Amino acid sequence: MGFEGADPGTVRPGGRTARVRESVLRAAGDALAEQGFARLDLADVARRAEVGKTTVYRRWGTVTGLVADLLLDMAEQSLPRTETGSLLGDLTANARLVQRTLADPRQGALFKAVIAAATCEAKTAEALHRFYDIRVNEWAPCVQQAIDRGEVPEGTDVHEVVRAVSAPLYYRLLTSGDRLDEAAADRAATAAAAAARAGAYLRGDAGRA
Incomplete structure (x- = not known):
């Protein structure tokens, strides 16, 4: 459910406008990872991206607007x-x-910075919620396919199953400081799958029944 797989700095086609956006968003991600949200500055991002400050201010306007676009791009x-x-x-x-x-x-540092900002910046929180909605919706069909195969009960909340997979990993990132390795990922997946099969994520009346 995170920013999964695309290499930072990947240039997509679309001419100069797309290249400017890619450069600015990469620079914004670098700055967030290095300095956190509180020190994110549009002028510094423009310098890092080697584009004019006017371009950055005109297109994104505010730091929160830039972070929202960064999350959408991710x-x-x-x-x-x-x-x-x-x-x-x-x-x-x-x-x-x-x-x-x-x-x-x-x-990891970038996500820590964005999550921290989302606790006190409403627009950043909205952007973060949209990011995770997109990612959860991308993976939810896997759970629906499991329902169709008879692996998990009808009435299972497919979105909750996907959220349950990444929740322990974010807990480690933000609170425990424990090593975040493949073993932790596999345990999270195994636990979510077992709980789903047992009916832990049934919706509403189906769960109460």
């Missing part, structure tokens, strides 16, 4: 879901993508 560039034919296989693929993202020194 969601757009994230790798599509993996379909292995089993719920555990799919959730493990998701967990390992999230783990690699959060264990990366740059990306």
